[in-house]
Amino acid sequence: MRPFTSVISFDEAVRIVMSAAVPIERTDIVSISDADGRVLARDAVAPDDVPAFDRAAMDGYAVVAADTNGAAAATPRSLTCVGRLFTGEIPTRGVGHGECVEIATGAPMPPGADAVVIVEETTRVETQVIIRRGVTAGQNIGRRGADVRRGSTVVPSGRLLGPSQIGALAATGAARVDVFAKPRVAVLSTGNEVIEPGRGLGTGQVHDVNRFTVSAVVARHGGIPVPGTAIGDTVPALESALDRALAHDVVILSGGSSVGDRDLILDVLGARGEVLFHGVAVKPGKPTGFARVGHTPVFALPGYPASCLSNALILVAPFLRRVARLPPSEPRTVALPLSRRIVSAPGRHQFYTVRVVDGQAVPAFKSSGDITSMANADGYIEIPSEVNAVEEGTMVKVALF
Amino acid sequence: MRPFTSVISFDEAVRIVMSAAVPIERTDIVSISDADGRVLARDAVAPDDVPAFDRAAMDGYAVVAADTNGAAAATPRSLTCVGRLFTGEIPTRGVGHGECVEIATGAPMPPGADAVVIVEETTRVETQVIIRRGVTAGQNIGRRGADVRRGSTVVPSGRLLGPSQIGALAATGAARVDVFAKPRVAVLSTGNEVIEPGRGLGTGQVHDVNRFTVSAVVARHGGIPVPGTAIGDTVPALESALDRALAHDVVILSGGSSVGDRDLILDVLGARGEVLFHGVAVKPGKPTGFARVGHTPVFALPGYPASCLSNALILVAPFLRRVARLPPSEPRTVALPLSRRIVSAPGRHQFYTVRVVDGQAVPAFKSSGDITSMANADGYIEIPSEVNAVEEGTMVKVALF
Numbered sequence: 001m002r003p004f005t006s007v008i009s010f011d012e013a014v015r016i017v018m019s020a021a022v023p024i025e026r027t028d029i030v031s032i033s034d035a036d037g038r039v040l041a042r043d044a045v046a047p048d049d050v051p052a053f054d055r056a057a058m059d060g061y062a063v064v065a066a067d068t069n070g071a072a073a074a075t076p077r078s079l080t081c082v083g084r085l086f087t088g089e090i091p092t093r094g095v096g097h098g099e100c101v102e103i104a105t106g107a108p109m110p111p112g113a114d115a116v117v118i119v120e121e122t123t124r125v126e127t128q129v130i131i132r133r134g135v136t137a138g139q140n141i142g143r144r145g146a147d148v149r150r151g152s153t154v155v156p157s158g159r160l161l162g163p164s165q166i167g168a169l170a171a172t173g174a175a176r177v178d179v180f181a182k183p184r185v186a187v188l189s190t191g192n193e194v195i196e197p198g199r200g201l202g203t204g205q206v207h208d209v210n211r212f213t214v215s216a217v218v219a220r221h222g223g224i225p226v227p228g229t230a231i232g233d234t235v236p237a238l239e240s241a242l243d244r245a246l247a248h249d250v251v252i253l254s255g256g257s258s259v260g261d262r263d264l265i266l267d268v269l270g271a272r273g274e275v276l277f278h279g280v281a282v283k284p285g286k287p288t289g290f291a292r293v294g295h296t297p298v299f300a301l302p303g304y305p306a307s308c309l310s311n312a313l314i315l316v317a318p319f320l321r322r323v324a325r326l327p328p329s330e331p332r333t334v335a336l337p338l339s340r341r342i343v344s345a346p347g348r349h350q351f352y353t354v355r356v357v358d359g360q361a362v363p364a365f366k367s368s369g370d371i372t373s374m375a376n377a378d379g380y381i382e383i384p385s386e387v388n389a390v391e392e393g394t395m396v397k398v399a400l401f
Numbered sequence: 402m403r404p405f406t407s408v409i410s411f412d413e414a415v416r417i418v419m420s421a422a423v424p425i426e427r428t429d430i431v432s433i434s435d436a437d438g439r440v441l442a443r444d445a446v447a448p449d450d451v452p453a454f455d456r457a458a459m460d461g462y463a464v465v466a467a468d469t470n471g472a473a474a475a476t477p478r479s480l481t482c483v484g485r486l487f488t489g490e491i492p493t494r495g496v497g498h499g500e501c502v503e504i505a506t507g508a509p510m511p512p513g514a515d516a517v518v519i520v521e522e523t524t525r526v527e528t529q530v531i532i533r534r535g536v537t538a539g540q541n542i543g544r545r546g547a548d549v550r551r552g553s554t555v556v557p558s559g560r561l562l563g564p565s566q567i568g569a570l571a572a573t574g575a576a577r578v579d580v581f582a583k584p585r586v587a588v589l590s591t592g593n594e595v596i597e598p599g600r601g602l603g604t605g606q607v608h609d610v611n612r613f614t615v616s617a618v619v620a621r622h623g624g625i626p627v628p629g630t631a632i633g634d635t636v637p638a639l640e641s642a643l644d645r646a647l648a649h650d651v652v653i654l655s656g657g658s659s660v661g662d663r664d665l666i667l668d669v670l671g672a673r674g675e676v677l678f679h680g681v682a683v684k685p686g687k688p689t690g691f692a693r694v695g696h697t698p699v700f701a702l703p704g705y706p707a708s709c710l711s712n713a714l715i716l717v718a719p720f721l722r723r724v725a726r727l728p729p730s731e732p733r734t735v736a737l738p739l740s741r742r743i744v745s746a747p748g749r750h751q752f753y754t755v756r757v758v759d760g761q762a763v764p765a766f767k768s769s770g771d772i773t774s775m776a777n778a779d780g781y782i783e784i785p786s787e788v789n790a791v792e793e794g795t796m797v798k799v800a801l802f
Contacts, residue, residue: 215434
């Protein structure tokens, strides 16, 4: 066996990983129906004004504002209604002095009219409309271009698209948009003992967990997971799997990254490319490596399910978001008293999972090998490497999953 | 026209909408690869222990703990290495007193051994292993069932599945799981003036925005949007579209919910079912209605894009999450000073959009008709109906989109 001779700090690992994250240049064209959560790759410029015409902003009567001058409950004005305009209709005649046209919100303003009196301020008596409040020119009108001006950038390149940005794109008539491609991420577990879920286990075998947890993290943070079946613990099997995986934007391996004689991944990565680090002073997840093979970043995560998922969340997710050009994710945090004293691994930055129970943070971490250390938790607290214990009752900041 | 005679408060609208939200009973069977974000519909019970055998928790040597009693740097013990166990291998012989077996993390413990000495505390000299620290029985061993006990509930029914719960399901060998179905939501815009994006506009026409914004909100909050092309402003067109839409779990219409003579939706809903409210003291979005037709809840959102999206976020999203059995969504909030005074609509609970610029909340709301009121904003502040103005410099709570 080949014990770790040195480990780097968690902060240093984050620095190395993040500086290896190259924002993707490839783009896709997608329907705006599929654009939620994507990142716009080109300024979306409005080809026309939105709206493309002056329109009524309220239901009421289109008038010449000057005709309503001084109108009030005690001194109403009366106008003759000469027509009616619904949305989608084209005005066929104008509005002159002493006239008005009944108009629906969103309908184009008829020529001559320069304001709308809202229906609530009027009384209709056959063709006469009694106006109980004056309006000023422009009142209750949505001006052509008020929402978006022709030639303006309605959504800038690099913007994460959500429902409202998609709405703005739709408003300008865009049916499809250029977005940055999602990085394709090969996700491969390694280990002779690792068996697909759905199959029975022989002695000494375990079901593959990391393929599923890592794939879910990849998909949540802007990547397309491309999972494969587990790779055996031999150099030829690892080499051939790595060669196929290098066609992806990122490769995430798990297992075989520790110090045992069959922990061969780092050897293979070192032979094919450059190992940027191996061993991080973090718990869970110390035997994590990171390499570059050709241009492809390769994570070698620990095989232990809790270690693997924890490092996927704290190292891979921020990396992937930068590659995918997504803004950093900021977990929701709550400050809670710790329900009992916990002891932390000396010299290692610890991500200690907790449950939230009755307003307290209750330690949930069992061991690095136990996926239930994560699955039964609501979040985690961070314990810096120089802190060896946190006392009961201490207020801790819980980052919620 | 038929002005609103009364409106209900926003809180009352929320109460009515939420009491009409019936959690879905239908279930789907999905691969655990597709289960992220779904809600488990049946307790997942472990069919076997995880791990299914005692295993080494560290790389090192499997020993009889008593043999290492008193071992220290100054008083090492020496054991004879009689074999080697990798993960996935089946032990072929036991460990007796004075013996040890080299063992990799995750490999099954050989009979007779009851602890593992980690490799870092040993020195190997041919077949002899020098032990520099004693271990106690059970040390550095992962016990059978330590992660999950056979017969225990590994993930309970009703739990939202994330990466770690999916990992726990995988660990128990589950390849597929029963989850609650996502509610299917018909999303239909109405209005003669509403044209599909990608098509050119005639006079008085606008592109459909609401279909896309509402569909994105539905998909984000656990539903499957089933959008259709815009419906014309006639009773027969609305009736036939509504009849088709009622096959879904929820129907969301937009446009035609106000007080104009062609705002026919509430008439149609009243004739076919029961209108639970029409008109909410909220801005944007006053002309919002809610009905039940048969067993199907039907939202009638305003046609104005900002009003429609705002009410989709504040009324439809919480409703839909309850139907989908998702936990309530809690937006991240930041407290910031308001960059300038804003005046709010008297008597209406206002959701006022803001940008976050240089540590200030900068008002971004333009008008209810402008989708850029939302698209150029980072979040919103709430202004209760009894507050008519918020002064510059006031600390406001911004809920981030």
